[in-house]
Amino acid sequence: MADLDVSQNGASVTVANNQSALIFLGTGCSSAVPNAMCLIQPSDPPCCICSQALSVPPEKNPNYRCNTSLLIDYCQVDGSHHYILIDVGKTFREQVLRWFTHHRIPRVDSIILTHEHADAILGLDDVRAVQPFSPVNDIDPTPIYLSQHSMESISVKFPYLVQKKLKEGQEVRRVAQLDWKIIEDHIEKPFVASGLQFTPLPVMHGEDYICLGFLFGEKYRVAYISDVSRIPASTEHVISINGAGQLDLLILDTLYKTGSHNTHFCFPQTLDAVKRLNPKQAMLIGMTHEFDHHKDNDFLLDWSKREGIPVQLAQDGLRIPVGL
Numbered sequence: 040m041a042d043l044d045v046s047q048n049g050a051s052v053t054v055a056n057n058q059s060a061l062i063f064l065g066t067g068c069s070s071a072v073p074n075a076m077c078l079i080q081p082s083d084p085p086c087c088i089c090s091q092a093l094s095v096p097p098e099k100n101p102n103y104r105c106n107t108s109l110l111i112d113y114c115q116v117d118g119s120h121h122y123i124l125i126d127v128g129k130t131f132r133e134q135v136l137r138w139f140t141h142h143r144i145p146r147v148d149s150i151i152l153t154h155e156h157a158d159a160i161l162g163l164d165d166v167r168a169v170q171p172f173s174p175v176n177d178i179d180p181t182p183i184y185l186s187q188h189s190m191e192s193i194s195v196k197f198p199y200l201v202q203k204k205l206k207e208g209q210e211v212r213r214v215a216q217l218d219w220k221i222i223e224d225h226i227e228k229p230f231v232a233s234g235l236q237f238t239p240l241p242v243m244h245g246e247d248y249i250c251l252g253f254l255f256g257e258k259y260r261v262a263y264i265s266d267v268s269r270i271p272a273s274t275e276h277v278i279s280i281n282g283a284g285q286l287d288l289l290i291l292d293t294l295y296k297t298g299s300h301n302t303h304f305c306f307p308q309t310l311d312a313v314k315r316l317n318p319k320q321a322m323l324i325g326m327t328h329e330f331d332h333h334k335d336n337d338f339l340l341d342w343s344k345r346e347g348i349p350v351q352l353a354q355d356g357l358r359i360p361v362g363l
Contacts, residue, residue, distance in 0.1 A: 062109070
């Protein structure tokens with residue numbers, strides 16, 4: 040991927056004050072990598088990917104993958120930086136400790152949710168860790184953009200994060216302060232988060248469930264699709280070279296290395312979609328322990344040369360400077 044200027048795990052990071060960047064906080068599946076079962080009930084021979092977690096520090100191990108999440112460091116025309124987080128999964132606190140510190144991310148200005156599954160929302164309680172301290176919650180709430188379906192689900196899972204006022208006699212407890220903003224799951228209904236416009240990209244995450252991807256960037260068009268088993272024709276048109284125009288970067292789901300899955304793209308379907316959409320470049324996310332970062336990127340290097348589309352597996356901590 041010679042066209043992308045990337046900073047990876049363990050590398051020194053020089054943050055350009057006048058440039059936006061994409062930071063991959065997590066690139067793994069819902070259960071993350073290493074797979075816990077591989078470590079507590081090891082096979083014979085042991086899983087070579089998961090066993091690395093016992094001997095190689097995570098920051099030096101590209102096969103160590105937290106729940107899929109992207110941070111957009113958006114530099115506005117006046118030089119100010121806004122930090123937009125897509126998804127807040129089960130591993131959010133770990134991602135903050137590892138990558139917010141490494142990349143000097145001081146806060147979160149907006150949150151966007153793709154859907155309401157555990158690997159996208161169960162870190163919501165930990166958002167208070169990146170908000171100013173106030174024992175009585177007297178702080179400005181962080182805007183959080185989500186679909187009505189996600190809102191209804193989160194209201195059941197996290198009622199204390201959603202309620203506007205305390206009930207009579209209820210004690211004040213310090214919790215994350217969030218300003219819930221409903222977005223429509225429609226490509227013709229864009230919204231603006233921290234100054235950056237996003238177009239929802241409805242995709243099927245199983246045939247009974249709609250998940251949202253997002254298209255953003257004017258000078259550099261990025262499509263982020265983390266959980267998908269099928270891309271409807273209307274969405275595909277918006278992000279296809281044969282439709283509304285070629286993407287500069289496609290970030291796309293790929294769960295297993297072989298076969299198929301009812302709710303996710305696997306490697307064969309992902310590469311078929313990349314060929315069909317034909318972006319200038321693609322990064323793959325959502326991988327299980329079936330993927331070996333170095334070996335599979337070697338395969339993708341050959342595939343990229345053959346197909347004319349640079350593609351590689353992303354990794355936790357990867358930072359890509361872009362001009363949005």
